[in-house]
Amino acid sequence: MPTLDLAAILHGQFLDWLVAGVGLSLRLTAAALLLSLPLGLGVALMRLSPWRPLSALAWTYVEAVRNIPLLAHLLFWYFAVPELLPDALKTWLYEGHIEAAAAVAGLVVYTAAYLAEDIRSGLRSVPEGQWLAARSLGMSGSAALRWVVLPQALRATVPPLISQTLNLWKNTSIASVIGTAELMTQAQRVESASFRGFETFLVATCVYLGVSLLITAAGALYQWRFPVRAATR
Structure with missing residues (x-):
């Protein structure tokens, strides 16, 4: 009967592979989150734009992206997009x-x-009176958005932002299909070399769970420290 032997994979080269995979998964999560936040904010503002072509463009982007599997996105960026670039690049x-x-x-x-969509919902949750009060104080539309509306909207967006961060962390595992050396790819590499499938994927599962719980705890701590209070109209 097989026995559980975590020490067989948590040493030497196998451990180095797993640690490297965890590090890359974390870097992918951080980089994608930092880049997607300003892009998501820009698209949300476009969705709320009174200029219909701009709003329609943002709506098309959101609907097109959300209705295509992440796997297809990754394959497209890996196989198709490079072929459109100049040869040197x-x-x-x-x-x-x-x-x-x-x-x-x-x-x-x-x-x-x-x-x-999460940021757009946050922006729409800010009462119209906040806009009017800011404008009555002499603020321009952009200043009212920057100093009055956005701070309230982004704080209201923190709970769904935590959920999206969790999804992003877990979605990094799908990058294994294009050969990215993140945690799941390295776990498969360790399993192939050690023939310790149960132990290898048990460790990978625990890492995914542990990081997810840390993200959840950070979100709970933020909401406790900075509770969202409804703005008065």
Whole structure:
């Protein structure tokens, strides 16, 4: 009967592979989150624009992205997009880290569409009286948005933002299909070399769970420290 032996994979080269995979997964999550936040904010503002073509463009982006699987996004950025680039840039990418670059691009485009809807909901939750009060104080529309509306909207967006961060962290595992050396790819590598499938994927599962719980705890701590209070009209 097989016995559980975590020490068989938590040492030497196997441990190095797993640690490298965790590090890359965390970097993918951080990079994609930092890039998708401003993109999602921009798309959300476009959705609320009174200029119909701009609003329609943002709506098309959100609906197109959200109705295509993340796997298709990653494959598109890995196989299709480089072929559209100049030869020099394409060669540079393939000589470097095309897998990680394609993973970040796919994750950013995919995550930003969901963040845009969350931020748009946050913006719409701010009472119209806040806009009117800011304008009555002599603020321009952009100043009212920047100093009055956005701070309230973004604080209200924190709970869904935590959920999207969790989804983003877990979605990094799908990048294994394009050869990105994140945690799941490295776990498969360890399993193939050690023939310890149960132990390997048990460790990977615990890492995904542990990081997810840390993200959830950080979100709960933020909401406790900075509770969202309804704005008066």
